[in-house]
Amino acid sequence: MYWLAVHGGLQILGRHRHDLDLSPDAQRDVPFGLGATVLWPHRDLVLRNLHLVGVHLGLTIEAGSLVGRLTAAAELGATWGVREERHRFVRRGGLLLRENRLVRWRRDRDGRVTESLLCAHRARVIYPAPGDEAEAPEVSSWGR
Numbered sequence: 001m002y003w004l005a006v007h008g009g010l011q012i013l014g015r016h017r018h019d020l021d022l023s024p025d026a027q028r029d030v031p032f033g034l035g036a037t038v039l040w041p042h043r044d045l046v047l048r049n050l051h052l053v054g055v056h057l058g059l060t061i062e063a064g065s066l067v068g069r070l071t072a073a074a075e076l077g078a079t080w081g082v083r084e085e086r087h088r089f090v091r092r093g094g095l096l097l098r099e100n101r102l103v104r105w106r107r108d109r110d111g112r113v114t115e116s117l118l119c120a121h122r123a124r125v126i127y128p129a130p131g132d133e134a135e136a137p138e139v140s141s142w143g144r
Contacts, residue, residue, distance in 0.1 A: 001045055001057055001059065002034065003068065004069070004070045005045070005047050005057070006034065006082060007081065008057075008080065009076060009078060010047045010048065010050070010051075013046040013048055014043060014046035015046070016045070017033070017035065017121065018035055020124055020126055021098045021124065021125045031082065031084055032123075033084075033100055033102050033119060033121035033123075051072065051076055052074075053072050053073040055072045056072075057070055058070075058071070078106050078107060081104070081107075082102050082104055082105070082118065083102070083103045083105060085102075085103060086101045087099070087100040089125065097122055097125065098121075098123055099120075100120070100121055101117060101119070101121075102118040102119050102120075102121070103117055103118060104116055
């Protein structure tokens with residue numbers, strides 16, 4: 001739902017993020033730091049729709065996978081995406097940590113692009129460290 005909200009231009013008022021990096025990039029469907037934990041009935045993800053039309057976030061399970069969709073009553077007038085920066089793995093006190101910053105971009109109909117810092121992350125890594133494996137993890141830009 002967080003991924004949908006970010007790419008749908010919704011305002012993020014609150015979010016509880018993972019404090020563990022559970023899997024290397026090859027096993028991800030979204031970039032590091034773009035997940036959100038869900039613990040019912042707590043308010044882990046709080047969103048605000050600032051669009052002039054209503055939006056609907058929908059989740060279904062299809063062929064064993066969670067599939068999300070954002071639909072709107074009319075055109076939203078822009079597209080949104082995420083760019084990762086300052087990505088790195090660091091060791092501190094015997095722990096392997098992964099850090100990055102995610103920047104959300106918005107492209108208006110006229111082609112104008114604006115960017116804003118979405119969030120910064122630091123999480124403990126629980127898989128083998130890059131460099132301890134045959135290949136370093138692949139890090140890329142998402143959504144552009």
